Every structure is written in C-alpha cells, then in structure tokens.
Amino acid sequence: MIIDIEKCEDCNNCFMACKDEHVDNDFPPYSAAQPLHDHRWMNIMRRERGSGSLMDVAYRPTPCMHCDDAPCIRAAENGAVYKREDGIVIIDPVKSTGQKNIQKACPYNAVYWNEERDIPQKCNFCAHLLDGGWEEPRCVQACPTGALSIVKADDAQIQKMVKEENLEALHPEYNTFPRVFYRNLYRYNRAFIAGSVAYGADSGEECAKNAVVSLVKNGRAVYECKTDFFGDFKFDGLKENGQTYEVHILLATFPEKILTVDLKTSINLGAVTL
Amino acid sequence: GNGVTRYVNCTNGGAVHVDVKDGKILRIIPIEFDDEDAASWTIEARGKKFTPPRKTSLSSYSHAMKSIIYSKDRLLYPMKRVDFDHNGERNPENRGVSGYERISWDEALDIVANEIMRMKEVHGQGAILSSNGSHHMWGNLGYWLSAFKRFLNLIGHTPTIQNPDSWEGWYWGASNHWGYSMRLGGGECYGLVEEQLKECEMIVFWSSDPESTCGVYAGMEGTIRRLWAKELGMKFVHIDPYYNHTAALLGGKWLAPRPATGNSLSLAIAYVWITEDLYDKEYVATRTTGFDEWKDYILGKKDGIPKTPEWQEGEAGIPAKDVRALAREWASHKTYLSAGGAGNNVGGACRDSTGIEWARSMVCLMAMQGLGKPGVNMGNLQAGTPIDRTFCFPGYAEGGMSGSYLDTGLAMRMLNRMPQIPTLNPSFQKVPRLQLPEAILEGKAETWGNNNAPFSIESQFQKFDYPAPGHSPVRMYYKYGGSFIGTQSETNRYVKAYRTDKLEFVVNQSIWFEGEAQFADIILPACTNFERWDIGESANCGGYVQDSFGQLNHRVITLQHKCIEPLGESKSDYDIFQELANRLGIGPVFSEGNTAFEWCKRLYDATDLPGKISWKKLMKKGYYVVPAPPEELRSKPSYRAFAEDRVKDTPELGPLPGDYNGKFGKGLQTQSGKIEFVCSSLKRFDPNDPERPVMTKYIPSWEGHHTAELYEKYPLQLISPHPRYSFHTHNDGKDSFTIDIKNHRVLLDGYYYWIVRINPEDAKQRNIKEKDLVKVFNDRGAVICAAQVTERVSRGTSHSYESCSVYDPIGEPGNSPDRGGCINLLSSKRPIIKKSHSTSAMSCLVQIERWEGK
Ligand SMILES: Nc1nc2c(c(=O)[nH]1)N[C@H]1C(S)=C(S)[C@@H](COP(=O)(O)OP(=O)(O)OC[C@H]3O[C@@H](n4cnc5c(=O)[nH]c(N)nc54)[C@H](O)[C@@H]3O)O[C@H]1N2
Ligand SMILES: Nc1nc2c(c(=O)[nH]1)N[C@H]1C(S)=C(S)[C@@H](COP(=O)(O)OP(=O)(O)OC[C@H]3O[C@@H](n4cnc5c(=O)[nH]c(N)nc54)[C@H](O)[C@@H]3O)O[C@H]1N2
Ligand code: SF4
Ligand code: SF4
Ligand code: SF4
Ligand SMILES: [Ca+2]
Ligand SMILES: [Ca+2]
C-alpha cells in the first residue's frame, strides 16, 4: 500500500469503510468481527505545523505495516500470525486467542485487543475481499483523493518504486521492513521555515513580491526561492530539532535582511519588514 | 454469491450498493459502474484531459450507515410516556424526565387518531401544529415533502415555516442585487466546471469549505475536480476564521477574519480596486446600476470614513498589506470567487449576525470584476459538471406523492406527468420556526418573508403573524424527527416549550430516540430507507436548488430497494400515515389505492426513465446512469449571456416570465434587469431601514467586538459551521461509527463529548489543555465539550460544529448544562435584521472555562 500524505484530507472515509467491513462481520478463517468502538485498524494521526496564516496540517493514516520481518509473527505461538505469499500479515482469529504478546510485539501499535473474543486484531488488508475477487480493500475504494493506493509488485519492483518516487517507510529504524510506504511524509515528520516579507511604502505597508529568499546552512545557501504575491516564502522538508539556519532576504535596493533560526519545530517567522 | 444479495439504495452522501446476507446488512459501498453503464465525460483543459472515476463517491457518514441502521438507539416499539394518560392526568411538565413504556401499535395509533379528531372538535381550525427537519432519509416517496405533506394536508394543520437557513444573507440581501429569488438569492452554476478548468487562474474561497460540506448531498464528487485545479497550478486563497479542510487539502494562503464582521473586508477590497483603477469599468457601466453612489460610500464621501484596508483591520483584522495584495492579484488574474461551500450560495458567513451584508457584497465584488466574462465567475468546481440536464427526473422538493402543489415544487413538472389527487391544507395559519417557542408559550409571533413561495424578490417583504385571524392557538404538536435542539437557535427555548400545558398532546414520529423524541407523549417508531421501498436520484433536491445533481460526475438514479425488513416493530412513515388515515376515514384518499411500492412505479412512469430502462430491469439492477450529452450540447457557462447582453442560454428556470422587465429571457430579475449596487426593491420596501440599507454598507455586529459590555463578559467569538462527519443530526450520536472519528467526538471517561476548538494562547490563559472537559457558556446556556487546542482558529475565535443530535442535560431540561453537545443552546434567537425570519446562529459570544463538575 502507498499512502500519500499530501492527498490525505482526514475525510475518514477509510476509517468508516474499514469499520463497515469488519464490525459485526466474521470472515473465517481470515478474521473475527471488530468491536463496535475503540479499534482503529486504520488510525488517522494529525499533525499541525507552523502558526497563523502560514500553518498547515497533515494527516497520517496508519494501518498495520505488513512488515516483511514482523515482530508480531515472532511473538506469536503456534503460528497464530503468518505472512502470506502476497505479503499480507494475518492474525489467525482462533489460534491467537489469549496471546497478548502479539499486541505487545508490534512497534507500530497497530494491534488492538478484542476483550470479548480475547484476541488481538488489526488490519488484514481485507484479504477475504482480495481473495474473493476484489481489486482493492475497502479503505482504498473509499478514498476520494487517491491518497491510498495499492500496487501488486515483487520486491525488486517495489525497491525501484521506493527509489524513483521517493517513498518512505514509517520508522525504518524499527527494521521491520514495512510493506506500507508513504509519499510526502515530510508533511508529517519534517519542519518548515516560513515567513511573510513586507516593506514600507507611501500607501502603508506592502507585501514584498518576488523577493529572493535563501536558506543558508553553515555559510552555504542550500535552498533559494522567491516570495509570492503575499510576500510569503516557505522552506519545507527540514529536519526537526536540527540545524541553525540563516534566512537571507533580498529585494531590489533594500538592504539585505538576515534572520537566524535555531530550528526546533516548524516556524512562521511572521511579518519580516525590509 | 455466498448467500449475499446486492441491493441498491441512496443516502444524503451518495448512491450505494448494499450487500445483504441472511436478512442482515453486511456492507454498504460505493457503486462501481460496469460496461453497460453510460460512458463518463471528458474535459480537455490546458492540454490535459480529465475524466472522473467510474464510481459513485460517498461521504464518511454514508459509509457509516450500517451503524445507525442497527443503532442501539433505534426506536423499535411504539411507546407512551409513563405518566401520560390521554383520558386523565397528562402531566405535561414531566416531559423529558418521566420515561416510557412499550404499547401496541393499535393503542398508539388510536390515541393519535383520537387526539387529531379531538383537537378539531374542541379547539377548531389550526390547533394541530406540525414540524420536521429540513433533511430526510433519501427518496422522493418517503420524503417529508411527500407522504407527510399529503397526510398533514388531509388532516389540516398549522405548519412550522422554515426560515431560509441555508441561504439567509443571499435571500434577504443578495437577491435584491441580482434576483434569483427562486434560488433564495443564490446564483446559478451551469457549465462552470469546464469553464473554470479551462480559464481560471485563482480561486478565492470565502466562507467556503466544500471538502467538508460537499456542496450539498454530493458525496466526495467535487474533490477530484479541485485536485485537478491544483494540478493545473491554480492559486488558492481561503478567507475563513477556521483553517478549514479545503484549505488544508489544497494549500494556498489562509486569511482569518474575525467572525461576523460582514462585509468590512469586501469593502476594503472594493476600495483598492476603485483607488487603483482595478475594476471592469465597461462592465460596470453597461451591466450594472448605482455604482457611483456605492463608490462614494466606499470612498467615505458622506460618512467621512474611507473603507480602506487599514480601516478594515479594526473590524475583520486582516493585515492591510494582505488585503492590497489580494485585491491586486484578484483583479489582474482570472479569478473565481467561491462564496460559501457551494460557490455562489450558502456559506457560514451568510448565517451570522452580519450575514446579509456579507452576501450582498459578494455579488457587488463580482459585478466590479465582470461576472460572466471568461474566467471571471463564482464557483469552486463543485457545481456545473457537463452532464445531461434535459433528462427528466424530479428532485425530492418536487413533492413526490404529496398532491401539494401550493407548498412543494409539484407544479414544476410532476403535476402533469403524474396526475394525483391534489391536497390542500384548509388552515392558513403558520408558525415561524425560529419563534416556535414564543408561539407556543406566549401565543404570538411576528415575522417577514415567504420563502416557501419565493417567486419574486418581493416575496421576502411579506409579513405574517401568528396566530392567524380566527384560528386556534396550537394545542397539539405532530413532531416528525427531533433535530431542533441541535439545529435552531437559543434552543433551551424549544425545550421549555415542550414542558408546559400549552401543548396538550405531543406525538413524535422518529427513527431514533434522540433530541426531541424524549419530550413526546406518544412515540411512533419509523424505519430507515433501507427497510422500505423508495425511488430517488442522488443529490437531486430540486426546488431552491434546481438541477443540484449538476454537482455529480454522473447522474445516478436509484430504485431504492427494500434491503431488509423493518427492525423490531418499526414501520415505514408511509405505513404509519396510512394506518392513521384509515382510522380517520381518509385511507383511500391518502393511498389512492396504492402501496408504497406501487407509488414508486407511478413515480418511475412519470419520468424519462421508461424510454431508457424497463421497470423490470431497474428493479433488478437498481440504478440508471444518465448518459452525458455530446460536447456540443453541454450547458453554456452561467452569466456569459448576461455579460454579453444576450438572451439567456442556460436552462435556468427563473425568473418567471412575468418578472422580466424587457423581453423574456433578457437580463436579470431586478427592476433594471442589471446587477444593482443600489437596490430598487429595497428602495420600494423600506429605503430607510438602518439594518438593511439600500446599498451594502458596513454594519457592526450586534453581538461582536463592538458590543463592549457583552464582549468583556464573553470574549470569545464562537462559530458553529456544519458538521463534517455527519449530515446535520442524521449521523451523529446513536452509538454510530461516526462518534469514533477523532475530529467528531472525543471519548472521555466512557462518554463521547462534542468538540470545541480553541487557540493555544486562549487555552493557556484559561489553563485548558487538549482533551480537557470545558464549559462553553453565555447567558443563554452552557454546553460541556472536549477541548481541541489548535492553531486552526486565531485568538478570540473558537469553533464547534452545529447539529448535535444528542441532548443530554445534566439537570433540569431547558435549565442546565448539556453534555450532549447542543452548541445551539448558546446562539441568539435574534434575527439578523428585524424585518426577516432569519437565523444568526453561526456566530455568538461565549466564554470557555475548565469544567470540574460531574
Ligand atoms: N449554529 C448553527 N445552526 C444551524 C446552522 C449553522 O450553520 N449554524 N445551519 C442551519 C442549516 S443551513 C440547516 S439546513 C439546519 C438543519 O437543521 P434540521 O433540518 O433541523 O436538521 P436535520 O438533522 O436535517 O433534521 C432532520 C430530522 O428529521 C429526522 N428524519 C430524517 N429522516 C427521517 C425519516 O425518514 N422519518 C422520520 N420520521 N424522521 C426522519 C431526523 O432524525 C432529524 O431529526 O440547521 C441550521 N442550524
Ligand atoms: N458534511 C456535511 N455536509 C453538509 C451539511 C452537513 O450538515 N454536513 N449540510 C448541508 C447544508 S443543509 C448546507 S446549508 C450546506 C452549508 O454549507 P456552508 O454554509 O458553506 O457551510 P458552513 O460550514 O456553515 O460554513 C462554511 C465556512 O464558513 C466559515 N465561516 C463561519 N463564519 C464566517 C465568517 O464570519 N466569515 C467567513 N469568511 N467565514 C465564516 C466556517 O468556518 C466554514 O468553514 O452544507 C451542506 N453540506
Ligand atoms: S479516505 Fe483517503 S483522504 Fe480520506 S482520510 Fe482516508 S486516506 Fe485520507
Ligand atoms: S505493523 Fe505490527 S502488526 Fe503489522 S506486521 Fe508489523 S509488527 Fe505485525
Ligand atoms: S485494508 Fe481493510 S482491514 Fe486494512 S485498514 Fe483498509 S479496510 Fe481496514
Ligand atoms: Ca372545520
Ligand atoms: Ca422583476
């Protein structure tokens, strides 16, 4: 599955469709019914960045990662969790009874406990539907923006896509080799520096359009952009809690303006008057 | 296969396939079209080709329908309030507290039928009050404008007249500038999707969040088109006190005006255009009237206040430099204004205390830029797809089986196509919805406007009073559904009205035990549209929203299968009316000898369907996709003919032939036939009304940052837009899937609380953290909510959705804080202007503090 953060608008169609499919419905041998509340097999996380006029918000839909080296499989006894040929990781709804370790083992917190049935449960990629001839799982069918998509590909093809399309796994440091990849993940886990450039004029303050703004790190300009008609600029995809940057602003005959930013989290520098 | 049967139905958020197994709904999904279904259209724009996905798209709540169909809050049996005895003590003051016992259908129906007859015998004409919400489970037969209307007309009743809540500022304001009274002042939107994709360079979204409100009823159909606009490099600006979901998806500049500052920002934009010579002088000279007078006002010639961007800063609070930048970019690029969620009507700003002036100014700004010229129009790619508008299938407002040609759209086309026994209400008394409590408690109400028959601009000037001459005050209340505590204004009033002996009898016919149902004496359990037969077209409302299916990528007409048997002892509304009608001796007049299923067939026969798909085939397949027309037959863009001074070439129904000035089809509905900066209709009605001047002026809110005393006590401006994850009250509460949506309700200590959004600084000042329980209150009431601390509102603004379905007072109903989430307990009953019947519920002043209580 590929999840494009830039296209996710928190409409919750995926979450609702997942519940519609699984709540109250048993699909043996694939899955037992999901409880009416509390489970989030598709868990949508929210992240706001910046402030005021230069803020944004990103949503990160998070299902089970269907890891290739899955801790949940290792934690399970008597083969209660298994990986299929096609990569889908399934928790057997009978064999897994009482096995709390399966839930504990998952570093992504993707597994939920079903008190009534005494079993761990999670996204199973709607395997019963795919085996029954469906082209895509419920959440993908329901998504109005194309933020969710699936590709059927072998390992080599996937590695190629990851490279060419800049796909990222969530927390690669867990070393579980997820089969779920994110596009534009920077919107969720990276920071930006933004601001609005203005200058004084007879008419009052004016937005400074087409000012040249460069982002300087260790004395070297790493990015450069021009302000838009509101005088706004934005450098995105920067590491949080990372570097100290300088922002250099140049417009016509105004003296160059230099601001120093010790970047922790996304920041709107507000109005910068030349 | 597998014992699964696939049915078809339709919802407020799209047409669906319904898989049923062993008599139980398994899943509800979008309809994926097959090869037999008509081909989709393609738009070519700027070297790219765009074709929509070949399936219906649904709103979140349509995916969640199963959970409200099988909700634990379903009413499954007729019920009687335990201390209600229709032959003895009625104990009306205990409504809302005393609880219910199950009774038989026979007993329930006998009581209701006898009370109907008793009312007429004892009190006389007008004693039976009726009311309903505006929206309904889908289907032209089951709609309240159909079966309920027919039944009510047959028994004689005092209807509750709706204010034009969706349109307010457009109806009471904009219509005076450009007409469109039959759209309640909103604009038309033909051919605009293609025009916009081809021509437009920038969209200004103003009080407009189509990703949340989806036009109306349109699922997520418009989303893909807005993503195309992004792909084509259009620029976006969002003017909204809330960083809304359209802004979050599309990006662009967010400008957050202080709520309810009406047209101050528009006037400042006009000021820049005038002083910098950035408007279409030729258009203004030939297609409009009165500009010079308005221009003088903008420049401050009479009142000494030039409406500069700096002046605006003191009102709306947008930095003056940003206003200048926006005004210049707007004037120098082909710009679409998206005013309100639908593009040229509705919008939260039209529903606040200054909503009339806001909507008026939207029209005036467009008049300055040449509305209708290529790339200069109103819309947000939500409405005006290239689909077939000539294929006849009615919307729900066209009255179904009501026979009621006076107060539905029946006469528009269905009266001829489906002859039926006409029905007329003998009573001419009516109660204005926003004064319903006063009508009951004080026995009088006074109001203006006849938006149920908006045939002319002047319809808004009609006055009507309650009680009507010679009529009885209302004594019995036939309540259909129970949304008002969540949706009307200052709604503790509605609670109090129930708890007095002024109402001798209250019957509530509802699907769920929620909202107002708990105040009835007798409860009649209705079923959902998944449990009965109906027929309807997705997103086709008709009436004030003529051709509203033009929001969809494909016209999808559905035979709404009865997918499962009614749950418990619930019955279809139709069957309930039939049984009551039988008891009153009007059974055959109600049914005309038909079952509900047979009415569906009659409705089918009256449309263009029979030539295209047989009844048998429709029964089996469940839906029909109306083919898109060939490119040369696509609708022309709205306003183009007006801009070029030609006879209208869009299929717009209004104005009526008698309401044109010159020749039929030429010009607008106004007296001059042009866009009027100074309104001739207002000059004729009340030229000196300070609340609604003849041209649009800045009028500070009567509940805002200038009302010093109140503002000091209640320093937060609360806005309450439409809930994104529920269609009004329909999908909220009820133990549904929807309450698990993080941005809809929050689970705290086992209770699902409604959310109020507050700026981090405001929160800090009040020691409020994310997910804290807080009390949101003013003099009108208090609501316990969960706090969401967010940059999406600026300081001084807070945000919570309207239309909560749960009313759960922690003490005496009507006099204690509600923890269900009925934000409308806090909004004002005051109309936007006196001479109207309008709600200002979008905005009010409140205070928020931590809630430590239990
Ligand atoms: N603060 C604030 N308030 C607002 C607004 C706002 O922006 N801010 N917006 C306003 C607007 S535009 C609107 S349209 C109104 C909407 O307000 P309402 O029209 O009052 O809300 P609905 O939820 O549509 O009400 C429909 C009722 O009918 C019932 N019902 C539906 N289908 C059936 C059926 O098949 N059978 C039976 N028996 N009952 C049925 C439902 O259960 C529900 O009780 O809210 C208005 N209120
Ligand atoms: N999901 C969903 N969709 C719906 C509905 C629903 O209940 N749920 N209801 C349907 C109905 S009946 C209608 S009438 C339409 C309503 O559609 P709209 O009237 O367009 O919707 P609202 O959410 O009321 O308001 C739109 C935006 O206006 C902003 N706003 C509020 N006050 C101000 C202000 O003073 N100035 C500015 N600039 N912006 C302001 C709000 O923050 C909000 O983002 O939606 C329809 N669609
Ligand atoms: S359905 Fe798509 S856009 Fe909507 S919340 Fe899920 S991933 Fe995001
Ligand atoms: S995300 Fe968790 S549950 Fe899913 S495969 Fe990986 S370890 Fe197992
Ligand atoms: S793939 Fe199926 S189970 Fe997994 S999140 Fe999507 S809908 Fe739920
Ligand atoms: Ca009589
Ligand atoms: Ca006229």
Ligand SMILES: [Mo+4]
């Ligand atoms: Mo509305």
